[in-house]
Amino acid sequence: DPQNSSETSRLNTKHADLFPVPSTESETVQYHYGLKDLVTILFYIFITIILHAVVQEYILDKISRRLHLSKVKHSKFNESGQLVAFHLSSLVWCLYVVVTEGYLTNPRSLWENYPHVYLPFQVKFFYLCQLAYWLHALPELYFQKVRKEEIPRQLQYICLYLVHIAGAYLLNLTRLGLILLLLQYVAEFLFHMARLFYFADENNEKLFNAWAVVFVVTRLFTLTLAVLAIGFGLARMENQTFEPEKGNFNTLLFRLCVLLLVCASQAWMMWRFIHSQLRRWREYWNEQSAKKRVMVAPRLPAKLIKRESGYHENGVLKAENGMSPRTRKLKAP
Template sequence: QVTAKTAFLFILPQYNVSVPTADGELVQYHYGLKDLVTILFYIFIAIILHAVVQEYALDKINRRLHLSKVKHSKFNESGQLVAFHLTSVIWCLYVVVTEGYISNPRSLWENYPHVYLPYQVKFFYLCQLAYWLHALPELYFQKVRKEEIPRQLRCIALYLLHIAGAYLLNLTRLGLILLLLQYLAEFFFHIARLVYFTDENNEKLFNVWAVVFVVTRLFTLTLYILVIGFGLPRVESQALDPERGNFFSFLFNNILFRMSVLLLVCLFQASVMWRFIRFQLRRWREYWNEQSSRKRAAASTKQQTKPLKRDSGYHENGVVKAENGTSPRSKKLKSP
């Protein structure tokens, strides 16, 4: 029995409470320090699943493609993220639909702070934190190149910051919608990269990703402004209440804090869009340069293969013979 209690501490979310409702009591959860133990357990689960995907899927495909070392590393990265993003999109969509967050947008800020979470919401957040924390040791296990480590560390840090921030600030409902949008765009990007590595002439999916990316950025910024700028100011003031797990939500009572958060979000989204625009401009520039070089190469090849104009007849002993075999000599004019 003692072993079972210890196992439950690792496997199941902790801090469950019975919340009275109109239909009776509902078991919900809030966060605490014991969540770190659960996250640690699922970090090991994520490492195992990572190895399974690598061994039984990506390595087999890599052996057939014969990619270079650089493309091999990027292919593995995109392959792992495609599996993760697809799973997360399906899971997140199921959660937001069953909890009614899409059908009732007001629920994103009504009754804030959302201290008590349904089981599936808390479990989703714990698994998300575990996955991005497991990505840190994977940098060593996958032998990532030194040039790629800073970029991947920034990506991991940003995901951890946003997910942990939504979890600790009790903005889990808003965080679910934003993660759904983000993972959807990332899924299309990494699918496009995988297709490109198999066929470098196929870049159509990058255009699909570009459209999805712009749409998701617009929805993300709109949701931030709607919830933090207009929704939360209408909620009754909340005080610090450690017993309920409300440690940080009272910060949103301060208009200066809300405006600071909105400003940071807008600046971050602007920087993301700026990098995206630069990336697209570079792609278009490379595309047009490639097209112009192909046209020049085709024109030069056409000139080289153009047949030279030769005299009629054929040569024999250095003398041009006519088609009838006689030597074409000029006729002498008779004197009158």
């Protein structure tokens, strides 16, 4: 009956945040975000804390005992070890999602049919797990007894991840967010792997050079995709009205704010990268110049000491015939 069909469609739209909605294009069930996501995220926060403790207890602690690291290096080793495990799993998971959903083969799908209100289960589950992990990182600062000097730096990147992931999820930019997260996690995985190899052997710094190249390329790709999808793709969409009840935020102000946030975060990361690289090169050249000064410094010739005839015995000069030499008398002036 057409009347019953329209009524069912109206009810599905009204309660989309509470119940999964069957997709009209396929038989798969799709989902919408809602208040119940908060309970799900809280549940997975506890799961993430347990997994964090397992990785720390059975992997990282055993490795760090063999390396005999200092207190400062031990803290950084634990941080990088946890993030390597997280970034590797998230990288594989995110790559699987974007390939199976066809976002890589069809870049126009990043902005076509916006708003992307209904999500496949694996996309929604991925975002909820990402939010749970970065929210769990806040109490972990206390559990891991992070030094006070390190807390501001870790709070910065935790908040950046939460703002970008939650923004993409709530503003229905999940497809673009998946691609940008994939690029970000590749660079972060290489960086923390380089730190682990450095802690194992301080002469092993080749992976840092590979990370530096990937980091710069990642920033360029992130800015290019953001401008392409938001600045050009969404700007050409027909429906450009502010309708938050339908999940549509495609207005000029919205696009400018999102682009400003993405560009500001990428510029900030690039500035920190350049600053750290310049400091690293300065330290390297100072060490090289110090080594050259040590090698070039002239050696003073050894002074020749004129020994008297005879030999020494118990600190006393003996003559060759075995008798002590006579002491010379000083003439009075």
